Amino acid sequence: MIKRRPIEVFSLSFLDCLCCGFGAILLLFILSIGSGEAGVKSEVDVPTLRTMREQLAMLEADIANKASILEAALNSEVTSEERERILSLIQEMESQLADLQQEYDSRKANLSTAQQETAEANRLLQSFEHENLPPIGLPADTTHVAFVIDTSGSMRNQLTKQLHYGVIEQIRELLDSLPEVRSIQFLDTSGNYMIGRRGIWLPDTPGLRQQALQSILSYPILSVSDPEPGVRNAIRELSPRIEANDKMSLYVIGDDFQGSTQSFLIKLDRLNPRSSSTGKRPVSISAIGFPTLISPFQLGAPQGNTRFANIMREIAEAHDGVLILKPRI
Known part of the structure; x- marks a missing residue:
C-alpha cells in the first residue's frame, strides 16, 4: 500500500500567491490616487x-x-x-x-x-x-730706589711661569714718575740680589733699566712670601752706600705676608730708626699690593692679600712711605 504525504494548506506556495495578490491590489490603489475627480484630494494646495x-x-x-x-x-x-x-x-x-x-x-x-x-x-x-709731578705721597726727591719683590708662585703667570707682566709695568711706571732717581737695585723677598752684585747699586740708565726689567720678568727663583729677609738685606747693605745728601726709598712688591707681624715691626724700627735731629728715617719704605685672590683686600681676612695690606699699611705709615693697592695684576 502506497503511503502518501499529508497535504499542508498554508504552504510556501500559498504564501507566494497571497503576497502577489495583495501586492497587485496595493499597486492598483496607488495608481488610482489623483487620477480624475474621483482621486483623493490633498489637504494643502500649491498656493x-x-x-x-x-x-x-x-x-x-x-x-x-x-x-x-x-x-x-x-x-x-x-x-x-x-x-x-x-x-x-x-x-x-x-x-x-x-x-x-x-x-x-x-x-x-x-x-x-x-x-x-x-x-x-x-x-x-x-x-x-x-710740572710733571709724581703721584701724591711718593718721595719725589728720591735718588736711590730699591725693590724687594715677591717671586713666589702666586706672583707668576701659571702658563709661562714668569712674573706677572703687571709687576714689571708697575715698576716701570714708578721709576718714570721719580725724576731724581740715579741708582736702582732689585732683591727678592728671600734676600737674594736679582741683578748685579751684592750691596752694589746699579746706575739708572735707559738701557740698564730695560735689561733689568727683562731679567726680573724671567727670574727663575721662587722666594718666600715674607719680605723681612729682603727688606733687612736692602737696608743693611745698600743704605750705607749712599751719600749724606742722597735719599733712599724701598718698595716692597707682593701679595701675601706669612711672617710675624709684631716681630717684623720691631726689627724694622731698629734697622731704620728716626733721626733725633730731623725726626726722619734714613729709608722710606712703601709697598705695592697685587690682588691674586678671588676676594682681595677683604677686611678681617686672616691671611693672603689682606694680611699683606694690613702689615704694609702700618710699615708705610711708620716709615714715611705709601701703600698702593692695585685693582688687578
Whole structure:
C-alpha cells in the first residue's frame, strides 16, 4: 500500500500567491490616487504652500534684521567703553609726557651750566704752568730706589711661569714718575740680589733699566712670601752706600705676608730708626699690593692679600712711605 504525504494548506506556495495578490491590489490603489475627480484630494494646495513660503522668508528676514540690530547695539556699547578707556590712557600719557618734558628742560639747563663750568675750568688749567709731578705721597726727591719683590708662585703667570707682566709695568711706571732717581737695585723677598752684585747699586740708565726689567720678568727663583729677609738685606747693605745728601726709598712688591707681624715691626724700627735731629728715617719704605685672590683686600681676612695690606699699611705709615693697592695684576 502506497503511503502518501499529508497535504499542508498554508504552504510556501500559498504564501507566494497571497503576497502577489495583495501586492497587485496595493499597486492598483496607488495608481488610482489623483487620477480624475474621483482621486483623493490633498489637504494643502500649491498656493497655500507658496504663501507659507513667503511668510517664512519674511520671518527669516525679520529675524536677521533684528539680529544685526542687536549685534550693532552690543558693538556700540563695547566701542563706547573702549573709547573711554583709550581716552583715559591718552590723558595719562599726556601728563607723563609733560613731566618728562619738564625734567628734560631742567637737565638740559643744568648740562649747559656744567658745560660752561667745565670749559672755564679747562681754560684755567691751561693757563696754569705745572710740572710733571709724581703721584701724591711718593718721595719725589728720591735718588736711590730699591725693590724687594715677591717671586713666589702666586706672583707668576701659571702658563709661562714668569712674573706677572703687571709687576714689571708697575715698576716701570714708578721709576718714570721719580725724576731724581740715579741708582736702582732689585732683591727678592728671600734676600737674594736679582741683578748685579751684592750691596752694589746699579746706575739708572735707559738701557740698564730695560735689561733689568727683562731679567726680573724671567727670574727663575721662587722666594718666600715674607719680605723681612729682603727688606733687612736692602737696608743693611745698600743704605750705607749712599751719600749724606742722597735719599733712599724701598718698595716692597707682593701679595701675601706669612711672617710675624709684631716681630717684623720691631726689627724694622731698629734697622731704620728716626733721626733725633730731623725726626726722619734714613729709608722710606712703601709697598705695592697685587690682588691674586678671588676676594682681595677683604677686611678681617686672616691671611693672603689682606694680611699683606694690613702689615704694609702700618710699615708705610711708620716709615714715611705709601701703600698702593692695585685693582688687578
